[in-house]
Amino acid sequence: MSTAHSPKLAAGQPFPELSVTTSDGQQVRLGQPRPETGANWQMVLVYRGRHCPLCTKYLNQLEGFREELKEVGVDILAVSADSEAQLREHRSRLNVEFPIAYGLTQAQMDQLGVYVSLPRSEQETDHNFAEPGLFVVNEEGNLHVVDISNNPFVRPELQALVNGLRWIRDPDNHYPIRGTRQGPESELIYR
Known part of the structure; x- marks a missing residue:
């Protein structure tokens, strides 16, 4: 059995330049915080x-953590491979004020390195879809925090995530991007 491989984004690397459309029709670039926030x-x-x-x-x-994230300078954007009509229907079950985008393409999912699933039936959905991914992009446009999963049951616990971002954003902690050393050339360096 052959499996497709999509490379995973490395911590510290520039986040890819990907544009999507939000539910209010605006074209936005993933990883660029909205100026008004x-x-x-x-x-x-x-x-x-x-x-x-x-x-x-x-x-x-x-949504319950939106204000806390705003306090530490982190904007939120959610995105899926759903169509505009599917997102419009989904909004009736969502109670969020942060922007939600639609139309993530297969090529964009591959660039993000997320796991992609095929629908089990037409009742589930009518397109390939991304499994959960969370990317926190810093002011330099680099990937600072990344979490990807191959199923919907494994995601960061939100309070722990917000607490961690608060810690990382505190300049007194001098907390670097973690996980930037990869491959056999990596050495143990205690800091």
Whole structure:
């Protein structure tokens, strides 16, 4: 059995330049915080789509942390491979004020390195979809925090994530991007 391989984004590397359309029709670039938020980082949350009740629950829970994230300078944008019509229907079950985008393409999912699933039936959805991914992009446009999963049951616990971002954003902590050393040439360096 052959499996497709999509390379995963490396911590510290520039986040890819990908544009999507939000539910209000605006073209936005993933990883660029909205100027009106005053944030200089952006959390990009890739979710499976309207067919996933766990995604709906997670997005609604994330709304409860929107103000805390704003306080530490982190904007939020969620995106899926759903169509505009599917997102419009999904919005009726979402109670969020952060922007949600649609139309993530297969090529964009591959660039993000997220796992991609085929629908189990037409009742589930009518297109390939991304499994959960969370990317926090810093003010330099580099990937600072990344979490990807191959199923909807494994996602960062939101309070722990927000606490961690608060810690990382505190300049007194001098906390670097973690996980930047890869491959056999890596050495143990204690800091």
